[in-house]
Amino acid sequence: MKIAVLREQTDGERRVAATPETVRKFVALGATIAVEAGAGESASIADTAYAEAGAEIGDRAATLEGAGLILGVQGPDPASLAGSAPGAWIVAGLNPFGVGPDGGRARVDAYAAAGFEALAMELMPRITRAQSMDILSSQSNLAGYKAVLDAAAEYGRAFPMMMTAAGTVSAAKVFVMGVGVAGLQAIATARRLGAQVSATDVRSATREQIQSLGAKPIFVENVAGIEGEGSGGYAGEMSAEYQAAQAELVSAHIAKQDIVITTALIPGRAAPRLISDAQIATMKPGSVIVDLAVEQGGNVEGAVLGEVAIVHGVRIVGHRNVPSRLAADASALFSRNLYNFLNAFWDKEAGKPVFPDDDEIVQGVRLTQGGKVVNARLLS
Template sequence: MKVAVLAERIVGERRVAAVPETVRKLVGLGASVSVEAGAGLGASVADGAFVSAGAGVGDRLAVLAGAELILGVQGPDPASLAGARPGAWLAAGLNPFGAGPEGGRAKVDGYAAAGIEALAMEFMPRITRAQSMDILSSQSNLAGYKAVLDAAAEYGRAFPMMMTAAGTISAARVFVMGVGVAGLQAIATARRLGAQVSATDVRSATREQIQSLDAKPIFVENVAGIEGEGSGGYATEMSPEYQRAQAELVSGHIAKQDIVITTALIPGRAAPRLISDAQIASMRPGSVIVDLAVESGGNVEGAVPGEVVERHGVKIVGHRNVPSRLAADASALFARNLFNFLAAFWDKEQGRPVLDAEIGDAIRLTRGGKVVHPRLFQ
């Protein structure tokens, strides 16, 4: 089976879908691997490292010629996949609900028309046996870490409490909104830097997770919350009563914070608004907000994708594609997710992976020239 690893062409994308470690493992399974020239440069992986691992390196046409499996970080333009075998698999983060060049339904339709079987790795079910294949978790972990570093870079003060001969510097107060994978890593990182950390989430089950990281949980009490926890541990939308109670609680708490990091996402929906302009105005000048959901509509009013803006003396950080800002580590984890996925289903007799229904049906967007995933018809 020929595996093609493509160079990313989305502006600002520095990750790569395979690294020498996973190339060697794919070759060990019996695959033939071809990597597009320059694919790893943004992640500090030279073409020669891929060659040493057993891959061929060439231009996109040569790499795709006869390919049965195409690996990418973000979904490539369907028109750029000419030369792959009919029915070839494409495994990448395909963002079918997104807009612009990074994703969207039009791109999915293009894969169907091109005869590509598109596998959206971000649709991987959150079940025990698929944990090692979960690109959302691996990339969100790094995003939560980097969000704290980005906040520290913009914050004009120190994080830890410092006792000096000239006096004492108080620890920075960090508030994390949304305690998923990214939020938990943000809490842990801020605590390691010496900050005084608090956190909130609409899922009551996260209270113990927050406390386990030595942070203070901030929760609405005695009010019905979300209608139900979403699939995979995600939150669904909050009830109106909970929204009002949370807004009151957060408004009082946020005014006392130096740094706020928001991470709340609802799959397939616009990111929920967590911080209003009035709440930003209540924070003291020099405070920092990092919005990790800025590309999905944003948790913070006034956040701008790809920019650091200032409102009421508060900096709002809206970096795009935060995992790509740690391209080497993000690529290594992403590549391992892909390899773990392929290895779990590798059939030695057929010399290729054969998906089962539970995971195959969960991630397959197109097949036989048609869009087949039910979520794309809702």
């Protein structure tokens, strides 16, 4: 089995789908690894490091020649994969629902038409067995951390309380909206920097998680829909009554905050709107909002993808592809996710992965097979 690791072609994508660590592990399984020259450059990994780990280094054509398995961070253009083996597997983040600037159903259809078997890692089921394979969790963890650092860079004041001879500097007030993996890491990071942190989520089960990190939970009480628990541990859509009560609560709280970080996403859907223009207008000039959902439409009215917008004197940070802003660590975690997934299905006798049709993980991530789109979520 030849595994190809490609240099990412999406603008601004600095991550890479394999590191020297995972190259060594794949070689130990008996695979041949080919890495496109310069693939790890943006993640501070030199070609020589891959070569020392046992990889073959070459141009794109040489890397793809005869490859039965293609690794990527984002889904490669099907037209750019000439020379790979018939029926090759593509294992990457493929964005099959087309939410955001890249990906979509048209690309999935193109994979099927070209005979590729596409496996979308972001559709990994959230089950115990698949935790080490979950790219959304590993990348969101870093995004939550980076969001706080980006907020600190834009905020014109200090985070911690400082008592000096010239007087006291008050601690920054940070409000995190959405307490998934990214939100929890944002809370922890802001707390480590000395901020006064509060957080909210539609899932009542997150209250204890917020408190365990030393933050103050802000929750709507006694309103239908407070549970908010969707499938797979994600938040679901709320009742109209709950949405109205939440908007009122947030409006009162947000006006007192220095920094707000929003992280709310619904799989396969546009991000829910959490903060309106009217709410932004109540915030103090110089306040900062970081919208981690901007690539899926944004949680914040006025957020601009790839820019820092200034609305009513508030800086709204809309950086695209936040994990890529920590390319070295993001690549290390992402590549381990891919290796853990493939290793779990690796057949040593066959010298390649074997993906059982009845396996829950395989059913979750498989998009195309035998020239057809087969994923139930795309066919429903």
